[in-house]
Amino acid sequence: MCGIVGYFGLREAAPLLIDGLQKLEYRGYDSAGVAISNEEGIKVSKCKGRLANLESKLIETPLKGNVGIGHTRWATHGEPSDVNSHPHSNSKISISVVHNGIIENYLKLREWLISKGYEFLSETDTEVIPNLIDYYYEGNLIEAVMKAVSSMEGSYAIGVICSKEPDKLVAVRKDSPLIVGLGKNESFIASDIPAVLNHTRDIYLLEDKEFVVLTQQGVTLLNEMGEEITKEPYHVTWNADAAEKGGYEDFMLKEIHEQPKAIKDTMASRISLDHDIILDKITITKENLKEIDRIFMVACGTAYHAAVVGKYAIEKLAKIPVEVDIASEFRYREPLITEKSLVIVVSQSGETADTLAVLRDSKKKGARVIAVTNVVGSSVSREADDVLYTWAGPEIAVASTKAYVTQLIAMYIIALHFAALKESLSSEEIYDIKKAMLELPTLAEETLENKDVLQKFADQTYMERDMFFLGRGLDYAVSMEGSLKLKEISYIHSEAYAGGELKHGPIALIEKGTVVIACVTQSYLADKMVSNIKEVVTRGAKVIAIALEGNTDIEKSVDSVIYLPKTLDILTPVLSVIPLQLIAYYVAKQKACDVDKPRNLAKSVTVE
Structure with a gap:
């Protein structure tokens, strides 16, 4: 995930791009860069490291111009380095591109372009894009971009400038976010809303395979057939801090x-x-x-x-x-x-x-x-x-x-x-x-729809001092992760146990009202797990179960059930962990905990 910005207007582009990138640095901080178009052509400045490095570089060597694109990178292809930083250009530096996403067939495209005489400097998938646009360029930038993306597989949000058409900025998206900011005598592109909030609150939210062309005449939206389309601007009412979270209350x-x-x-x-x-x-x-x-x-x-x-x-x-x-x-x-x-x-x-x-x-x-x-x-x-x-x-x-x-x-x-x-x-x-x-991405989307039931469960249990997680086989592995999440952000004491281990000691902890979260997604262990659930229910436990669709018999043994879409037993951990994450999140929110920055913890543990 990376951050991209673009500007077309009457003001100097570089400071505005830096301002936008500052709001997007949470999306990537391995490197940063800008490309500015002026009457002399395209000038690029980029470097490894935090955005501050680029700012220092631009103070020493300013780039002048009213049209530009910028990028802050989270590396996927190629290590963080100056040469792997965006923007990427063709060898003539007549076309520069910033990109968020992954071009899945970049190796095939790269080999094909090399056979056509193109040279590559970086390890990135992105570098195929400016060269591909260059290959198709015959005097019309938007047509060249359309032909290029029709050859690309994967996800992308792309901003493009061209020295042969300095009065134009072209962008397109597929499976990666891209918005257009509508200012007075100026316009912007960005991968997230915070990048433009200092300048406008009126935006277009681009859909997949929609193109945008920024010119002195304004903003033109096109579909993948090149036909002009219209849409109503969206007026942003959030504050900048909330917008960085994409409208969500917390990063988690x-x-x-x-x-x-x-x-x-x-x-x-x-x-x-x-x-x-x-x-x-x-x-x-x-x-x-x-x-x-x-x-x-x-x-x-x-x-x-x-x-x-x-x-x-x-x-x-x-x-x-x-x-x-x-x-x-x-x-x-x-x-x-x-x-x-x-x-x-x-x-x-x-x-x-x-x-x-x-x-x-x-x-x-x-x-x-x-x-x-x-x-x-x-x-x-x-x-x-x-x-x-x-x-x-x-x-x-x-x-x-x-x-x-x-x-x-x-x-x-x-x-x-x-x-x-x-x-x-x-x-x-x-x-x-x-x-x-x-099929898992679609099934994960469906699993996220269980929020109402999980919020209700959190409302009823957030004052508990202890919670227990049960599972067998892969469900036990997921139970350990669910228990850890609850401990990390809600500070409730929690333990995960293999279902068969209950009678070897842990069942002594179960008393009337004890909350137990049971994962029951492994079909070959379902009967055994139901027996374990009955053991805690008999001792007065309140049980919420995570089960696969169709296993309605589980309702006879528990207080409530979260059903997951059906998949292979071996793949269920990808889905079953989602409700456990949400339980931890909603319980922590009810307790007014800082879910993004829990006490005593750091994101990366770099000491023993």
Whole structure:
């Protein structure tokens, strides 16, 4: 997720672009840049790091002009660097582009453009766009942009300027947000509303495959056929702070609702019914996998819970033994790591101190290390032998939500890839799992519709001192994450237990009125789980269950049920965690807790 801005008007563009980028820096802070068009052509200034670096650069070397585009980056393709920063241009710097999203077929387009004589400087997917526009350019920028995007697959919000048409700024969106700000004798584009609120509160909200052309005559909206369209401007009444959260009250709630897109983005170009699993630059072969006698999955906190799901998935699908451990424990217990070991470290930030230490120790012992992380250019991504990025975009809230579900997707991708290499699953079985995975973004959207029931539950339980989570199999892994979320942001004491462990001690904690949240999504364990629920109900517990659609029998045993859309048992953690996140959120809100910045916690734990 990145931030883009654009300006066309009578004022100097550069200061206005910087002002807009300041409001969007929460969307990305790996690098920033601007491109300004004037009578001398297009001038570009960009650099790695926070926006302040770009501001300093522009003070030393100002860019003059009344038309420009700007960008603040959250790296996905290519590490944070000056050359990978946006805007990207063709070699003649006659066309410059800023882009938010992922071009899934960029490798194919890049190879094709190279065959046509085009040169590339960066590692990014974005650089194909200005070159593709250049290829199609025959004197009409909007036509060239339309032809270019018709060749592109994936998600994008794009702003384009061209030195041959300096009186024009063109933009288009598909699956990535883009708005148009309507000022007096000036207009703006931006990926989020805060970027323009200092200058106008009247905006157009662009829909997918809608184009906009900014000129001295004003703003023209076009559909994908090039036909002019009209729409009513939207008048913004929010304050700037609320707008940065996209209209949501908190970043955490916003990020919970961003999960369907994060799931989709993390699968993009990797999972397809038309080709084998693609693991980016991970080069493990069938022969390599035969030499691996054990996989160690190591992580902390929420990432550890994702690794527990990964263990289930890899062992079930790829039939490889997996050990899961907490990084701070693993590094001190003298694990039996050898040259035949594969170590998978999972870290949202890529800077988690204990996880990084495990990575380094494992490499010293000759093990191969795969990193699963959300941050391009982070320490674990640089030091691991292989890296698989989770394309969640930046998480502002300390308690992880969308990073967790994208880590789950990464686990499934790795498990399926290994299963294909080992031939432990038939091609038909792999096809069915991939098909179900591609449905998850839509099913996640449906799962988010349970908010009313969850808010009511929170209203009734927020004064509780203790809550318990139960589950079996994968449901136990998700229960641990649900319990952690509740602890993190509501400060309610909470524990997660495997259902079968109740009678070995924890049931002594159950008394009349005790709140229990039970996950019942694993069909082969459903009867066993119902028995466990009855054990706590008999002792007076109040139970809310998370179950799959159609399992109405569960209603006989619990006080209320949240139903999830049906999917394969192995994939249910992606959906079942969503109501648990929302329960934690609504309970914390009822207690007036700061859900985005819970006490004593930091987003990235960079010390042991």
